[in-house]
Amino acid sequence: CGMDRNIFSIAGFIRHFGCFIMAGEGKGRRQPVHADDLADACLKALDNEHTYQQEYNLSGGETLTYTQMVRLIFGLLGRKPRVCFVNRSLMNAMASMISVLPGLHHVTPAMLGRMEEDFCFDHARAAEDFSYDPRGFLETSYYSHFSYRPNAAEKNKHVLSELKKKKILVTGAGGFIGFSLCRYLVARGCSVYAVLRDARQLHELGSQVTPVVIDDLCEVHDWQEMLADIDVVVHLAGYVHERAGNLSEKAGLQCTRLNVGVTRRLATAAASAGVKRFLYVSSVKVHGETSNHDESVTEYIDLYPEGSYAKSKLTAENLLREIESTTGMETVIVRPPLVYGPGVKANFLRLMKLVEKGIPLPLAAVDNRRSFIYLENLVDVLALSLVHPAAAGETFLVSDDECVSTPVLINMLADRLGVTPRLFPISVQVMRLLAAVGGERSTVDRLVQSLVINATHVRDTLDWEPPCSMEQGISKTVYWYQQLYDPVQARPSQLAAYASSW
Structure with a gap:
């Protein structure tokens, strides 16, 4: 969140074109977490002897679909949401063609596919062991x-x-x-x-x-x-x-x-x-x-x-x-x-x-x-x-x-x-x-x-x-x-x- 490359790339596309093109339905779920919340968690973990040799998931405090996240970014930019849903196969073909252009090597079918994939992780252990309490997407963007x-x-x-x-x-x-x-x-x-x-x-x-x-x-x-x-x-x-x-x-x-x-x-x-x-x-x-x-x-x-x-x-x-x-x-x-x-x-x-x-x-x-x-x-x-x-x-x-x-x-x-x-x-x-x-x-x-x-x-x-x-x-x-x-x-x-x- 904040200066995250993905978030700012979406915001930049919206500012420039006034819309966002979604591959498929954008159903993949996300838990965006703010860097300050991660830093706070690291300090708490270092200060807690029970966290030694342990592994923790540090996800955000709110679960959103990719489409919901994009719509929220529209709102934070003061724009009316304009999301264009395009057939996944067509978008993959377009991505394969434009990925050879300078500055667009990151636009690949795999990247588009992630719009439909879930990236959610349970941070309950972190909350229990060192009071990890991440904020939701809107709160961090506020x-x-x-x-x-x-x-x-x-x-x-x-x-x-x-x-x-x-x-x-x-x-x-x-x-x-x-x-x-x-x-x-x-x-x-x-x-x-x-x-x-x-x-x-x-x-x-x-x-x-x-x-x-x-x-x-x-x-x-x-x-x-x-x-x-x-x-x-x-x-x-x-x-x-x-x-x-x-x-x-x-x-x-x-x-x-x-x-x-x-x-x-x-x-x-x-x-x-x-x-x-x-x-x-x-x-x-x-x-x-x-x-x-x-x-x-x-x-x-x-x-x-x-x-x-x-x-x-x-x-x-x-x-x-x-x-x-x-x-x-x-x-x-x-x-x-x-x-x-x-x-x-x-x-x-x-x-x-x-x-x-x-x-x-x-x-x-x-x-x-x-x-x-x-x-x-x-x-x-x-x-x-x-x-x-x-x-x-x-x-x-x-x-x-x-x-x-x-x-x-x-x-x-x-x-x-x-x-x-x-x-x-x-x-x-x-x-x-x-x-x-x-x-x-x-x-x-x-x-x-x-x-x-x-x-x-x-x-x-x-x-x-x-x-x-x-x-x-x-x-x-x-x-x-x-x-x-x-x-x-x-x-x-x-x-x-x-x-x-x-």
């Missing part, structure tokens, strides 16, 4: 290029084990955060009911995901049937506010309908259906657009929402607290800042493109501090909030460990992109004046102002630490952008940026 196991995840492993077999309804499941959260929950053994506009968006996640296709959430007035036997609801769907500034009157009304009306109806129905916990993803914007340079935002300071989007989020939060107090349904509210990671769009993606192209940016004189959160960190804390007993009734501000200035962020991106950052100084006042002329004043404000989150409350309450540092998160995001991002083929739903834009 951690992407760096794929490391942080101590933070081990610390809450017993709490996260409570996720197994839970029935969880996720709204906004086809979006940037929702798609990744569904992948995470499936890997943890949850039964996920994914509310989204197109069932094909989650086809690659398999039978553990039940698509709930709804074109317009505002038109749903009865959620009872969909909430039957659901343990937990994660409400991610809402108005996506990609651009800075105030919304038009029409957009403001739609924002209120989605962020307030839908939330009210869903939460009321969830409480009536006996849902134990309701997790709502709000936004740091309820605290305002800025913080003082040397001060940070906490859950206990006054709220200053600006604009329709932030006000609708705060109204929804207050409604949920009212429903919680009258029904007893546990409610958790999470307020993230800008979310970045593989699949990001909007301003963060635009910034990466500008830095990659070497376009000079007048931001060298900016002296601000901003908090961000990497997608993997957000998904981790959301999952923990679903089952941690101490999360009930809480509101959490969440962020990465570090906060950085805009110039530092640009330098981090440039370093990972392998380019020289091109920054030059212009006073903030001049920038704002020029931006006002071009109608981009609000965008510039978010580039030059500070917004720092103090995430002490969530870390102390849930004993949580971000699995990835910001440096690792930036590296993974840039890796995705350079290796996997396809502006033509990528699904908009997977690339849609979360509403908390800067």
